[in-house]
Amino acid sequence: MAELEIGIIGATGFSGVELYRLLCSHPEKPAVTLFSSSRDGQDITEEYPHLKGISTNSTLKKLSLEHIKRMDVVFSCAPSGVSRELLPPLLEAGIRVIDLAGDYRLKDSALYEKWYKKPAPPERWLHEAVYGLSEYNRESIKQAQLIANPGCYPTAVQLALLPLLKNNLIDPLSLITDAKSGLSGAGASLSKSSHYANANESLSIYKMNAHQHIPEMEQSFAQIGKSEVIMTFSTHLVPMTRGILATMYADLLPGVTTEIIYETLQQHYENEHFIRVHQENTPLSTNQVSGSNYCDISYSLDERTGRLTVYSVIDNLLKGAAGQALHNMNIMMGFNETSGLPLIPQFP
Numbered sequence: 526m527a528e529l530e531i532g533i534i535g536a537t538g539f540s541g542v543e544l545y546r547l548l549c550s551h552p553e554k555p556a557v558t559l560f561s562s563s564r565d566g567q568d569i570t571e572e573y574p575h576l577k578g579i580s581t582n583s584t585l586k587k588l589s590l591e592h593i594k595r596m597d598v599v600f601s602c603a604p605s606g607v608s609r610e611l612l613p614p615l616l617e618a619g620i621r622v623i624d625l626a627g628d629y630r631l632k633d634s635a636l637y638e639k640w641y642k643k644p645a646p647p648e649r650w651l652h653e654a655v656y657g658l659s660e661y662n663r664e665s666i667k668q669a670q671l672i673a674n675p676g677c678y679p680t681a682v683q684l685a686l687l688p689l690l691k692n693n694l695i696d697p698l699s700l701i702t703d704a705k706s707g708l709s710g711a712g713a714s715l716s717k718s719s720h721y722a723n724a725n726e727s728l729s730i731y732k733m734n735a736h737q738h739i740p741e742m743e744q745s746f747a748q749i750g751k752s753e754v755i756m757t758f759s760t761h762l763v764p765m766t767r768g769i770l771a772t773m774y775a776d777l778l779p780g781v782t783t784e785i786i787y788e789t790l791q792q793h794y795e796n797e798h799f800i801r802v803h804q805e806n807t808p809l810s811t812n813q814v815s816g817s818n819y820c821d822i823s824y825s826l827d828e829r830t831g832r833l834t835v836y837s838v839i840d841n842l843l844k845g846a847a848g849q850a851l852h853n854m855n856i857m858m859g860f861n862e863t864s865g866l867p868l869i870p871q872f873p
């Protein structure tokens with residue numbers, strides 16, 4: 526059989542580097558080409574010495590359509606706003622693409638323009654794109670030419686809430702989510718908020734009631750969860766490198782007990798490799814999933830208020846980005862779903 530050829534666009538960013546690391550130990554042994562818009566000709570190990578010696582093909586290449594046409598699958602790890610123009614020529618050439626950016630996640634181009642404040646991609650490809658929430662869209666992912674990999678926060682939030690919404694256990698109009706992320710969620714480029722002096726020893730709230738992931742989650746709640754949700758969503762920056770903790774609050778619907786919540790989550794995910802459902806009131810920490818593709822979920826009922834707290838943790842660079850993208854490639858190509866994905870978190 527011909528060797529599997531994979532390209533990574535935006536290879537020098539955090540998600541690109543993580544994908545390269547995972548692909549280098551994938552059992553299908555793909556030939557991986559690293560494309561860079563800024564550092565072609567350099568070796569990726571100059572900037573990322575942890576990758577030294579893991580592959581003989583670590584030179585960054587200039588992106589060219591001729592070269593990329595040979596690829597079986599291309600991962601695009603460029604920032605949102607770039608893949609709008611970058612990807613259509615690849616797609617028109619028949620290449621299968623997994624895009625980690627937000628550009629193709631929203632079906633409604635007006636919503637994209639409102640929340641991302643950038644022109645939307647062509648309607649044809651918005652329509653074709655399959656939302657890559659692996660556990661929910663397997664059948665469409667298998668056939669897809671373009672996968673819009675979910676955002677990091679939406680992955681943690683949706684995996685915890687979708688079973689409860691689908692089964693009508695919580696009031697969809699009562700939802701409030703409070704989410705916290707490590708700094709790698711903001712990518713490799715430095716900004717004022719990610720400067721050590723600003724981030725260290727400090728917690729900050731940002732993009733208040735304006736986060737671009739709000740319409741992505743509400744779209745999925747409607748399409749997958751069959752619930753019209755309008756959710757309050759707050760995001761916070763935590764002085765750590767990896768991890769997301771999402772805490773969701775919702776009113777329980779009449780007659781719903783904690784036993785029903787547990788059984789629903791448990792049954793929903795009992796055959797899923799990467800979702801671990803914990804008993805009620807289990808404390809969760811981001812470091813229990815760090816370095817893995819797991820999403821851990823638990824919940825707690827406040828008997829006084831009748832409100833349910835559901836919470837989940839993921840590694841934003843794995844389950845929230847590169848890990849989920851590789852899971853989607855495995856589904857797309859018919860490989861074992863866990864291939865190339867580290868199963869055991871690293872601790873401490």
Ligand SMILES: NC(=O)C1=CN([C@@H]2O[C@H](COP(=O)(O)OP(=O)(O)OC[C@H]3O[C@@H](n4cnc5c(N)ncnc54)[C@H](OP(=O)(O)O)[C@@H]3O)[C@@H](O)[C@H]2O)C=CC1
Binds near residue numbers: 564711841845846
């Ligand atoms: N970090 C995270 O936890 C998550 C990130 N995402 C999304 O995944 C994508 C990648 O994220 P992340 O790795 O953190 O981002 P980074 O900022 O770390 O890296 C993005 C890379 O994209 C490339 N790039 C920048 N501008 C352009 C351009 N104009 N044309 C082509 N390539 C360009 C650069 O690589 P080069 O110079 O080598 O081309 C850059 O290193 C983003 O869209 C992000 O929103 C999604 C979920 C989680």
Ligand SMILES: CC(=O)N[C@@H](CCC(=O)OP(=O)(O)O)C(=O)O
Binds near residue numbers: 626760
């Ligand atoms: C900590 C941090 O800054 N996180 C980023 C997540 C970026 C991301 O995943 O954005 P896309 O939707 O463009 O893929 C944020 O909150 O915007």
